[in-house]
Amino acid sequence: MIHQRDFIMKTIVIIGGNFSGFTTALELKRKLKNQARVIVVDKRDYFLFIPSLIWVPFGRRKVADIKVDSVQVFKKYGVEFVHQEVLSVDLQQQQVRLKEGFLGFDELVIASGPKVDFEVADGLREYAHYIGTPKGAEKMGEALEAFKNAPGPIVIGATQSAGCMGAAYEFLFNIEEWLRAQKIRKKVELYWITPEHYLGHFGIDGIPLGESMLKGFMKMFNIHYITEVGVEKMEQEKIYLTNGQQLDYKLAMLMPPFIGADYVRQSPDLKAAPNGFIPVKENYQHEDYDFVWAAGLAVNVKPPFKAGKVPFSVPKTGYPSDETGKIVAENIYRKLSGKGSFIKKPWGKIPALCVMDAGKKEVIIVANHLFKPRTFAVMIPNVFYDVFKVLFEKYFLWKTKNGYAHLP
Numbered sequence: 001m002i003h004q005r006d007f008i009m010k011t012i013v014i015i016g017g018n019f020s021g022f023t024t025a026l027e028l029k030r031k032l033k034n035q036a037r038v039i040v041v042d043k044r045d046y047f048l049f050i051p052s053l054i055w056v057p058f059g060r061r062k063v064a065d066i067k068v069d070s071v072q073v074f075k076k077y078g079v080e081f082v083h084q085e086v087l088s089v090d091l092q093q094q095q096v097r098l099k100e101g102f103l104g105f106d107e108l109v110i111a112s113g114p115k116v117d118f119e120v121a122d123g124l125r126e127y128a129h130y131i132g133t134p135k136g137a138e139k140m141g142e143a144l145e146a147f148k149n150a151p152g153p154i155v156i157g158a159t160q161s162a163g164c165m166g167a168a169y170e171f172l173f174n175i176e177e178w179l180r181a182q183k184i185r186k187k188v189e190l191y192w193i194t195p196e197h198y199l200g201h202f203g204i205d206g207i208p209l210g211e212s213m214l215k216g217f218m219k220m221f222n223i224h225y226i227t228e229v230g231v232e233k234m235e236q237e238k239i240y241l242t243n244g245q246q247l248d249y250k251l252a253m254l255m256p257p258f259i260g261a262d263y264v265r266q267s268p269d270l271k272a273a274p275n276g277f278i279p280v281k282e283n284y285q286h287e288d289y290d291f292v293w294a295a296g297l298a299v300n301v302k303p304p305f306k307a308g309k310v311p312f313s314v315p316k317t318g319y320p321s322d323e324t325g326k327i328v329a330e331n332i333y334r335k336l337s338g339k340g341s342f343i344k345k346p347w348g349k350i351p352a353l354c355v356m357d358a359g360k361k362e363v364i365i366v367a368n369h370l371f372k373p374r375t376f377a378v379m380i381p382n383v384f385y386d387v388f389k390v391l392f393e394k395y396f397l398w399k400t401k402n403g404y405a406h407l408p
C-alpha cells in the first residue's frame with residue numbers, strides 16, 4: 001500500500017524526452033499517478049525515431065514521418081513538459097539551470113543522450129556528412145541528388161572512438177542498394193572504414209557468424225574495407241587515415257564518437273566520466289548521489305573488450321535505452337514508496353535485440369546479453385526485404401503516439 005503523503009511535494013525532473021526520457025517519464029507517471037510531479041525538460045519539442053533517419057537521404061522517409069508530437073502525449077498522461085535547453089545542474093541546490101530560469105527537483109534523471117564529437121579529426125565537421133540529425137540526413141539527400149550527375153568514390157564508416165557502428169553499416173548497404181537503383185554502381189568505388197578489430201565487432205565483441213556474414217556481403221557487393229583504422233584528417237575530396245593510407249572521395253559519411261551533453265560537462269557536481277557520461281551503479285543510480293539517475297545513452301558504459309590499435313566504444317542502442325528508462329522509473333518508484341530492493345541490471349546483461357537494415361535486406365541480431373558471456377546469440381539474415389525493420393518502426397511509432405511506454 002502506497003501512502004499518499006510519501007509522495008507529496010516530490011518533483012522528478014527528467015532531462016531529455018526522447019527514447020529513454022520518454023519511457024522514464026510515462027512509466028513514472030503510470031506508477032505514481034498524481035502522487036508526484038513528473039517534469040520533462042527538452043530543447044526539442046517532439047519525439048524523433050532516430051533509427052529511420054538512415055532512410056531520409058534516399059527519400060524513403062521524410063523527417064515528418066518519423067516525428068511524434070510527444071508534448072501532446074505527455075499532456076494526455078499528466079507529464080509536465082518544459083521546452084528549454086538545460087545549461088547546468090546544481091546538486092547542492094537540487095536545481096537544473098535553464099536558458100530561462102531554474103527547475104527544482106527531488107529526484108533527477110539524466111536522459112539527454114549524446115553530443116556528437118566532430119572534433120575527433122580535423123576537417124570532419126566541414127567535409128563529412130553525418131546522418132544522425134534531421135538536418136544532416138536531409139543534407140545528405142541533397143548531396144546524393146547532385147552526386148547522381150557526377151559520381152565518384154564514396155567513403156562510409158566510423159571514426160576512432162565511435163560506438164554507433166551499426167548505423168554506419170546500415171547506411172553503407174543502403175547506399176550500395178541506391179547506387180544500383182540509380183544504375184551508377186559500376187561508376188563508384190565504395191569504401192568502408194572502421195576502427196573495429198574485425199568486421200561485425202559492433203563494440204560488443206561480435207556475434208557468432210557476424211564477421212563471416214559481413215565479409216560475404218562486402219565481397220558480394222564489391223565494397224573495399226579497412227579495419228582497425230581511424231581518420232587523421234579530412235580535406236575536400238581526400239581522407240588521411242591513421243594507417244598512412246589516403247582515400248580520394250566524392251562523398252563521405254562518417255559516424256564520429258558520442259560524448260556527454262555540454263551541460264553535463266559544465267556541471268562539475270555530476271562527476272561525469274572523462275567522456276561526459278554519467279557513472280552509475282547497477283541500478284542506474286549515480287555512483288555518488290542517490291537522488292540522481294541516468295538512462296539511455298547518457299549512461300557511462302565501460303567497454304567489455306581490450307582496446308586494439310584504434311580505440312572504439314560500445315553501442316548504446318534503442319532497446320537498452322528503453323530498458324534503462326523502465327528500470328530507472330521502477331527504481332525511483334520503489335525508492336519513493338519505500339518498497340523492496342532496487343532492480344539491478346548492468347548494461348551488458350540487457351538482451352541484445354536489434355534489426356540491422358542492409359538496404360531492402362536486413363540482419364536480425366538476438367542475444368541474451370549485450371556483452372559476453374552469452375548463452376544465446378544469433379544473427380539471422382533476411383535477404384528478401386527489410387520487413388522486420390519496417391515493422392519495428394511502425395510498432396515503435398504506434399506505441400509512442402499512444403504513450404504505451406510500458407510495452408516492450
Ligand SMILES: Cc1cc2nc3c(=O)[nH]c(=O)nc-3n(C[C@H](O)[C@H](O)[C@H](O)COP(=O)(O)OP(=O)(O)OC[C@H]3O[C@@H](n4cnc5c(N)ncnc54)[C@H](O)[C@@H]3O)c2cc1C
Binds near residue numbers: 317
Ligand atoms: C543514425 C542513427 C541510427 C540509429 N539506428 C538505431 C537502430 O537502428 N536501432 C537502435 O536500437 N538504435 C539506433 N540508434 C541509436 C538510438 O538512436 C539511441 O540508442 C537512442 O536515441 C538513445 O536514446 P536516448 O533517449 O538516450 O537519447 P536521445 O534519443 O539522443 O535523446 C536525448 C534527448 O535529450 C535532449 N537534450 C540533449 N541535451 C539537452 C539539453 N542540454 N537540454 C534539454 N534537452 C536536451 C535531446 O533534445 C533529445 O531529445 C541510432 C542512432 C543514430 C545516430
